[in-house]
Amino acid sequence: MDRRMFLAFVLIFLILTGYPVLMQKFFPAPPPRQVEAVQEDGVADTADAPDEIQVTGSHGTGFEPPAAGSFDLAAPDITTAADALRFVDQPAERTVTVRTPLYELEISTKGGRIVSWKSFAYDSWEGGPVQLIPRDIPAVGSDAILFRGADLDLGSVVYSADRQILDLSGSGGSASLVLSAPTAGGLEIRKIFTFHPDLYGMEVDFVVAAAGDPGPALALTGAPDKVRFGWNQGLAPTERIQRLEDMSMRAVAKIGEDLQFKKLQDLKKSEEKVSGLWTGSVRFAGLQTRYFTATGIVPQEQGEPVEGTIRLGGDQERLIQSWTIEVPVRRGMGEEIAQARLDLFVGPQEAELLQSYGQGLEKSMELGWKLFRPLAEVVLWGMELMHRFIPNYGLIIIVFSILTKLMFYPLTKTSTQSMKKMQEIQPKMKALQEKYKNDKDKLNQEMMKLYREEKVNPAAGCLPLLVQSPVFIALYQALNHTISLRGQPFVLWIDDLSQPDAIAQLPFSLPFLGSDLNLLPILMAAATYFQTKLTPTSGAGGQMAMMNAMMPLIMIFFFYNMPSGLVLYWLVNTILQGYQMWQIHRTAAPAGEGAQVK
Secondary structure, eight states, rough: OHHHHHHHHHHHHHHHHHHHHHHHHHHHHTTBBBOOOOOOOOSOOOOOOEEEEOOEEOOOOSOOOOOGGGGOOOOTSSSSSHTTTTTOOOOOOOOEEEESSSEEEEEEEEEHHHHHHEEEEEEEEEESSOSSSSSSOSSSOOOEEESSSOOOOOSSOBOEEOHHHEEEESSSSSEEEEEEETTSSSEEEEEEEEOOOOEEEEEEEEEEEEEEEHHHHHHHHEOOOOOOEEEOOOOOOOSSSHHHHHHHOEEEEEEEEEEEEHHHHHTOSSSSSGGGEEEEEEEEEEEOOEEEEEEEEEOOOGGOEEEEEEEEEEEETTTTTEEEEEOOOOOSSEEEEEEEEEEEEEEEOOOOHHHTTTTTTGGGGGOOOTTHHHHHHHHHHHHHHHHHHHHHHHHHHHHHHHHHHHHHHHHHHHHHHHHHEEEEEEEHHHHHHHHTOOOOOHHHHHHHHHHHHHTTTTTTTGGGHHHHHHHHHHHHHHHHOOOGTOOOOTEEEETOOSSSOOEEEEEEEEEETTEEEEEHHHHHHHHHHHHHHHSOOOOOOOOHHHHHHHHHHHHHHHHTSHHHHHHHHEEEEEEEHHHHHHHHHHSSSTTTTOOOOO
């Protein structure tokens, strides 16, 4: 392999591995309208939360509450806002099961939290359905209703549920689960989940309704002003290679047109690194693993933006992230005093699926840096288009590799011919170097003159690799993060293109590689070795020979634990590259001579 190609590949490797770290460290994205430096995780540590409801704070504009003098407030048990908002007649905590054709989830009546979510469409690597909710989840939720004069924490309230099981698996229509809790002041708080049999998304409504005479409560607390929706359960890792999963897990928020990201890995350093508070036109907030997400989406009423607040946080002890979205309420009808809605999407990160919810939700998918993201999106679009005609994603990757090699064949041919020409003029170059070894300026002039006379461009050798680098980086990001490859087999031992192709477990662990015996990277290293034998070298010395010997080892180290779909692409690409070089040498060799290949 030519030295320039070797150095160019090493440069790509350094870009892939070092660029995100350097950008995060020295050029962090400025947060839009960050209103305060948050020194907490955004969700109260609820391990020792009291059973009673916390009523604190005050807020601005809202509906006009009834005048205090309009009601008899002499009742001894309702003299403060805390009295008016005290929950009464709370039942024992239980779990409600919701089943659709796509998933099954469980909701605890304490806080109305989703405590289990299992997919019917995606299997866990351990067997059985994927489980997105961690087992060690917080004891209470993080919802709240903010009245004009008080905050009503709903994290530890125990609701009454209107059903024990909600089964939509055999139904074509939508259905709702209603959780309700009355207060001493004549209010009823309702949390309503609406599910659809063919969608991963659901609607979550909070309703403040009259359960009697709400006058005393509203006179003391003021009218409902805002609702805070929250997700503090975190997300559970779902993939076998924990390292790849950890690199992808993060929290995301969109305010206006700006996206904010907080990586779970930063939570290991401090909670402050994953905390943030933003106000403005709130769009969505969510948590992401490599392939799944739990995202709250703010409905845009008649296309109008909703002004609110998003907070991202984390729990360092449990190593989970969280989000809350605070939005204003709408005036209700009849007995409903106020209402607020959030669309909640819990499911796979499929581009078309996320795009259907609007708000640019698909732009939150992990597809690498902005510079290469459009190309990665084109790659994904092309793969999905080919999947309509080719059922196997392994074959699609091979076809994709063939198409890219055909696309860049003219550059490859020019590069190979240039390197071969450089090899042929090596004796003349060495003669000039010997003749002008004490005069570097004269040597450079004579070398440039030689290049012009021989019509050689010394930079042409690395041109194809540099031009293909954006394509390779886009492919790396697309194949590494698309859920389309998850669980998709190819042939023989390759049973999941999103995972390394382990064929056996070694009785020992190799440094930096692990204990799995992955075959594709070894085959790719062998193909790389034979390709170096076909590549013309512009200066075949001991240093170049060492580079050629090291290149297969570098390829094994770099690709060993990569998804087998990505390694398959590079293996096919390497084989095709070698074949193209062989063809170019064969056709360029004079009649009766074989091409001299080193």
